Amino acid sequence: MSLSTAVELRLYRETMTEPPRPPGDPDPNDPTRPFDPYAPNDPAPGSAPPPPPPYKGSPGYGYQGPPPGYRPGPSQDDKTWVLIAHFGGAVGALVGGGLAGWVPPLIALLAKGPQSPAVRAESIKALNFQIVWAVVGLIGWATVCIGIGLVIIPIATLVAIIFGIVAGVKASNNEPYNYPMTVNLIK
Numbered sequence: 001m002s003l004s005t006a007v008e009l010r011l012y013r014e015t016m017t018e019p020p021r022p023p024g025d026p027d028p029n030d031p032t033r034p035f036d037p038y039a040p041n042d043p044a045p046g047s048a049p050p051p052p053p054p055y056k057g058s059p060g061y062g063y064q065g066p067p068p069g070y071r072p073g074p075s076q077d078d079k080t081w082v083l084i085a086h087f088g089g090a091v092g093a094l095v096g097g098g099l100a101g102w103v104p105p106l107i108a109l110l111a112k113g114p115q116s117p118a119v120r121a122e123s124i125k126a127l128n129f130q131i132v133w134a135v136v137g138l139i140g141w142a143t144v145c146i147g148i149g150l151v152i153i154p155i156a157t158l159v160a161i162i163f164g165i166v167a168g169v170k171a172s173n174n175e176p177y178n179y180p181m182t183v184n185l186i187k
Contacts (some may be wrong), residue, residue, distance in 0.1 A: 032090045074118040081112040085123040089130040090164030098137030098157035100169040101130035101164065122171060124186050126164070129179035131186075 087102025
């Protein structure tokens, strides 16, 4: 045997780790083969699909209800501050001639907002709305000398009062409410 034949035979033995396969036989170590991690768990073709998993709250899921002492929604103290923000904005707009509706929501936000996310969210909604309509009222007061302010002031005051009351009623019934005709100045 020549040296080149011996080297070729040695290289052939080192590269061959298993005997050759017949054509069409899949190679389990083929890196180009598609990966299917669920192959052993796949159902047989034509079999019925598995039943869906139980949903939360069903008897089979193990839901036993809320923990003891759990009260859904904001506490009574939080509800009071939310009502102060909404109804207070309406009263402030009435008493302040359309200019002071932003004061009660700001007080509710500063007093209880850092401790309660519900009060903070509702106070910010009321504060944004009342600031917008206080600016409209201020424009009305600034233009009262040319006559147009006599129309703007009552409209701005009525809008601030009516929607403040509507938001307060919705909040007292735990219903979500977003003020119309407002701009999110404070986030």
